[in-house]
Amino acid sequence: MHRHFHRWVIALWSVVVGSTEPGCSHSGGSASDLGAMETGHDHEGEVLSEACEHMAEGPAQEVRASPTGDPGAPSVATPHTRFDATLVAVDGGQGGDLSYAVSRAGLLWVALSKDVPLQITREVDGQSLTSEEVVAGPGTGCDEVAWAAAYPVEVGTVRIRLGPTPQTQVSLVLELEAE
Amino acid sequence: MAWLVVLLPAGCAFSPGDPWGRLEASLEVDMVPSPGRQDASGRLITALDYRVRIDSMTVQGGELEVLGTSGGGGEATTAFDPAHPPEGYTLCHGGHCHTTDGRLVPYEEITGASTGASEQTWQRIPWQQTSVEVPVGGRATVPLGLCPEDCALPEGSLTRVQVALDGVALEGQVFDARTGESRRLPEEGVPFRGTVTGSVQVRTVLSEAVGPGHPLRVPLAVTLSIPESLLDRVDFASLPQDGDFRDLAGASSSIREALAAGMTVQGEVVR
Numbered sequence: 019m020h021r022h023f024h025r026w027v028i029a030l031w032s033v034v035v036g037s038t039e040p041g042c043s044h045s046g047g048s049a050s051d052l053g054a055m056e057t058g059h060d061h062e063g064e065v066l067s068e069a070c071e072h073m074a075e076g077p078a079q080e081v082r083a084s085p086t087g088d089p090g091a092p093s094v095a096t097p098h099t100r101f102d103a104t105l106v107a108v109d110g111g112q113g114g115d116l117s118y119a120v121s122r123a124g125l126l127w128v129a130l131s132k133d134v135p136l137q138i139t140r141e142v143d144g145q146s147l148t149s150e151e152v153v154a155g156p157g158t159g160c161d162e163v164a165w166a167a168a169y170p171v172e173v174g175t176v177r178i179r180l181g182p183t184p185q186t187q188v189s190l191v192l193e194l195e196a197e
Numbered sequence: 198m199a200w201l202v203v204l205l206p207a208g209c210a211f212s213p214g215d216p217w218g219r220l221e222a223s224l225e226v227d228m229v230p231s232p233g234r235q236d237a238s239g240r241l242i243t244a245l246d247y248r249v250r251i252d253s254m255t256v257q258g259g260e261l262e263v264l265g266t267s268g269g270g271g272e273a274t275t276a277f278d279p280a281h282p283p284e285g286y287t288l289c290h291g292g293h294c295h296t297t298d299g300r301l302v303p304y305e306e307i308t309g310a311s312t313g314a315s316e317q318t319w320q321r322i323p324w325q326q327t328s329v330e331v332p333v334g335g336r337a338t339v340p341l342g343l344c345p346e347d348c349a350l351p352e353g354s355l356t357r358v359q360v361a362l363d364g365v366a367l368e369g370q371v372f373d374a375r376t377g378e379s380r381r382l383p384e385e386g387v388p389f390r391g392t393v394t395g396s397v398q399v400r401t402v403l404s405e406a407v408g409p410g411h412p413l414r415v416p417l418a419v420t421l422s423i424p425e426s427l428l429d430r431v432d433f434a435s436l437p438q439d440g441d442f443r444d445l446a447g448a449s450s451s452i453r454e455a456l457a458a459g460m461t462v463q464g465e466v467v468r
Contacts, residue, residue: 068290071288071290075288077295089379095244097301098295098301119244119245119429119430120244121244121426121429123233141246141375141379142246142374142375142376143376144379172233173233173234173242173243173244174242174244174245174246174374175244175245175246
C-alpha cells in the first residue's frame with residue numbers, strides 16, 4: 019500500500035514537473051532529471067540509511083569502469099562496500115560500464131555520490147531495466163548520496179552503465195533488498 | 198553412605214549411572230533452490246547467467262560438534278551493544294556486524310559468542326560415512342559415528358551446534374543463457390566435474406537446558422543446507438579443460454567462499 023502510494027507520488031510529480039524530462043519511470047537518467055523527493059517507505063529508509071553509512075564510512079574499493087560495451091566490465095558486487103569508480107572516455111564525455119552479479123531476486127538499489135546518468139541492463143538478453151523507485155536530494159537522508167534508484171532484478175548479471183558526464187569519478191553503493 | 202557421596206557428583210539424574218542428559222543427534226544435508234532459481238528444465242540459474250544441470254552432488258564430511266555451558270547458572274553474560282561491538286567486529290547495523298576479516302555476522306551469533314566465556318565442547322561426533330550424495334531439491338541423511346562417552350551431557354545449557362564440511366564433489370552439464378555475441382559456451386552446453394576440498398564450518402545458536410527437571414534424552418535434529426548460490430561465482434567458460442570435462446577444481450576458491458557465505462545449519466531439540 020505504502021509503496022503504491024509512493025509510486026503514485028512519483029508519477030504525479032512527473033506530470034507536475036514536466037513531461038519533457040525523462041521522469042521517474044525511466045530506464046536511464048540522473049538526479050537532475052528527477053529533482054528532490056521525500057520518501058516514507060520503511061524498507062527504502064533502511065536501505066538508504068545503509069547506503070548513506072557506507073558512502074560516508076566505507077569500506078571502500080577503487081574500480082575503473084570499462085569502456086562502454088566491453089565484455090569484461092569489473093564487478094561491484096561486494097556488499098556493504100563503497101566503490102570509487104574512475105570513469106573513462108565515452109561518447110559525449112566520461113562514463114563506462116560496471117557489472118553486478120545478482121544472487122537473489124529483489125530490488126537492487128544503486129546510490130550515487132554525484133548526479134551522473136545511470137542505466138541498468140540485463141546481460142542475459144540486453145534488456146534495459148526500469149527503475150521502480152527513485153530518491154534524490156534531501157530524500158536520500160544524507161549529503162553523501164546525490165541520488166539513488168531501485169531496480170527490480172532477477173538472478174543473473176546486470177550491467178551498470180554510467181555517463182556520459184563531465185565527471186571523472188563517482189562513488190557507488192549497491193544494496194540488494196531481497197524478496 | 199560412601200557410595201552416595203561418590204554418586205552425587207557423577208550427576209545421577211534419574212537412575213544410578215545416568216548422566217544429566219544423553220544426546221541423540223541426527224544430521225541431514227539438503228539443497229533446496231528457491232522458486233525462480235531453477236529454469237523450466239530444472240537447471241540451476243546462476244548469477245553469471247549459466248544454467249547448470251547437476252547430475253551428482255556429494256558432500257564430504259566432517260563432524261558435528263555440540264557446545265554448552267556447564268552448571269546451573271553463573272555463565273558470563275555481556276549485553277550486546279551495536280554501537281560498541283565486541284573485539285573483532287567493526288561496523289554493526291541492520292542486524293549484522295562486519296568483522297575485521299571481512300565477514301558479516303548476525304547479531305544473534307555475536308550475542309551467543311559474547312556470552313560464551315564458559316562455553317565448552319560437550320560432544321564431537323564424526324560422520325560415519327564421509328561421502329554422502331545429496332539430491333538437488335532434496336535431502337540426505339548423514340550417518341553419524343560413535344558418540345563419545347555414550348553421548349553423556351553435563352548439567353547446564355546447550356548453547357551451540359556446529360557442523361564442519363570437508364568438501365563437495367559435483368558433476369553435470371552447464372549451458373550458457375547468454376546469446377549472440379555474448380555467448381560463452383556452445384549452445385549444447387559442456388560437461389563439468391570436480392571436487393572442491395577444504396573445511397568449512399557453520400554454526401547456530403541453541404538454548405536448551407540439561408539437568409534436573411528436564412528429560413534425560415536430548416534429541417537434537419540438525420540440518421545442514423547447501424546454498425543455492427554455490428555456483429554463482431563460477432565462470433564455467435574460463436575453467437580449465439580436463440579431458441572432455443571442465444574442471445570445477447579451477448573454481449575452488451569461489452565455491453569455498455560461496456559455502457562459507459551461504460551454507461547454513463539449523464538445530465532443534467524436539468522433545
